[in-house]
Amino acid sequence: xxxxxxxxxYQGAGNDFILIDNRNGAFERANEAFIKQICDRRFGVGADGxxxxxxxxxxxxxxxxxxxxxxxxxxxxxxxxxIVAFARDLDIIRQDAAFLAVDGPxxxxxHDNQVNLQMIDVDQITKDETAYxxxxxxxxFIKIVSDLKNMDVYKEGYTIRNNATxxxxxxxxxxxxxxxxxYFVRTFERGVEDETLACGTGATAAAMAMSIEENMEGQIEIxxxxxxxQLYISFFKKGLTFREVYLKGPAKYVFEGNI
Numbered sequence: 696x697x698x699x700x701x702x703x704x705y706q707g708a709g710n711d712f713i714l715i716d717n718r719n720g721a722f723e724r725a726n727e728a729f730i731k732q733i734c735d736r737r738f739g740v741g742a743d744g745x746x747x748x749x750x751x752x753x754x755x756x757x758x759x760x761x762x763x764x765x766x767x768x769x770x771x772x773x774x775x776x777x778i779v780a781f782a783r784d785l786d787i788i789r790q791d792a793a794f795l796a797v798d799g800p801x802x803x804x805x806h807d808n809q810v811n812l813q814m815i816d817v818d819q820i821t822k823d824e825t826a827y828x829x830x831x832x833x834x835x836f837i838k839i840v841s842d843l844k845n846m847d848v849y850k851e852g853y854t855i856r857n858n859a860t861x862x863x864x865x866x867x868x869x870x871x872x873x874x875x876x877x878y879f880v881r882t883f884e885r886g887v888e889d890e891t892l893a894c895g896t897g898a899t900a901a902a903m904a905m906s907i908e909e910n911m912e913g914q915i916e917i918x919x920x921x922x923x924x925q926l927y928i929s930f931f932k933k934g935l936t937f938r939e940v941y942l943k944g945p946a947k948y949v950f951e952g953n954i
Contacts, residue, residue, distance in 0.1 A: 702733070702740060704949040705781060707773035707810070709892025709923015710743050711949070714781045717747040717759075724759065724767075731765030733954060740954060743884070743891050744771055746778050748785070751795050755788050758796045762886025770798040770832025772895020772942045776810035779803045780946040798832040808947050814899050814940040820907065823860070827904035831940075835900035836861070836868045839908065843872040843879055848890045852883020869897045871905060877918030878905055892923030895942045902928035903937055 733739040751757035762768040802813040827837040852868040865885035882894035902917040916929040926944040
């Protein structure tokens with residue numbers, strides 16, 4: 696590993712990420728301890744996760760995502776939107792992107808700071824008592840609650856994520872409350888092991904669960920408010936199948952440096 700690593704910081708609705716241009720392959724992918732340290736908010740740069748932008752055949756780039764604990768993670772929706780903005784800023788793309796992530800190919804469009812990211816199709820949804828369980832690139836547990844503003848999301852989320860059912864594999868726990876215009880969602884994220892200001896795959900999962908709960912059909916767009924801002928989820932729903940799934944929201948450059 697070189698002495699100095701150039702990094703860039705981006706955030707999407709308060710989900711913040713360290714991005715590294717690894718097209719030269721110089722970054723040591725297996726160094727979990729270093730990745731954990733650089734994501735640490737006291738001893739490093741501080742972020743919910745770290746991403747490598749890499750060259751790959753047949754796509755504009757490849758996204759390799761690590762959770763803040765240093766381990767390679769499942770798909771991150773807001774991270775996907777941020778890496779599209781990063782690719783645009785590196786002049787790899789203009790407005791349209793086709794990239795490869797851990798859960799397969801993704802299409803995206805960027806206009807100014809707004810990134811619309813196509814997510815995977817979903818047709819497997821189960822229930823755990825009253826909660827919905829589904830995978831939108833990462834596994835999610837969706838629970839409908841009231842008075843979400845005052846809820847202890849860390850305590851409640853930690854308990855569910857570490858119960859007998861989910862302890863080994865882990866799950867992201869989302870609490871959803873209906874609002875006048877859409878839904879308010881707060882998320883306890885595995886890998887970060889804490890509440891984050893936003894979770895893109897979680898917002899997507901919550902929108903799908905609520906469309907089932909409220910018997911919506913056809914072409915749908917659902918506003919999802921998170922602590923870090925506003926996201927919109929659109930999809931075509933037929934029964935329990937979801938196609939043409941898009942996660943829409945802001946993705947912004949914050950700063951850059953060397954570590």
